[in-house]
Amino acid sequence: MLAGKLNQQALKPWFWLDQSEVKLHISGLPTNHDQIAKRSGAGKRCHFAMMRSSSRPVAEDRLSRGVPVPNC
Numbered sequence: 594m595l596a597g598k599l600n601q602q603a604l605k606p607w608f609w610l611d612q613s614e615v616k617l618h619i620s621g622l623p624t625n626h627d628q629i630a631k632r633s634g635a636g637k638r639c640h641f642a643m644m645r646s647s648s649r650p651v652a653e654d655r656l657s658r659g660v661p662v663p664n665c
Contacts, residue, residue, distance in 0.1 A: 614659045621652030635660040 610617040626644035633640050639660045644652040 616655075616657045616661075618655040619652070621650070623652040623654070626651050 605621055606619075608617075608619040621644070623644045626646050628645040628648070630643045630645070631641065635657070639657040640655070642654045643650055644654075
């Protein structure tokens with residue numbers, strides 16, 4: 594909520610799991626997408642997926658093992 598009004602960003606779901614070396618970040622809702630961009634890095638210890646609808650990002654998933662998620 595900003596200045597007494599709900600903004601769109603406040604409505605986006607967000608989830609973070611931190612279990613020892615395994616880290617999972619999910620933001621947005623991965624429904625109603627028509628494109629998925631995937632990549633792996635850090636020796637396959639890090640995976641990233643961006644879901645888009647009409648070229649607009651709607652969700653993002655990051656999974657890492659022993660790699661800080663922002664570096665994924």
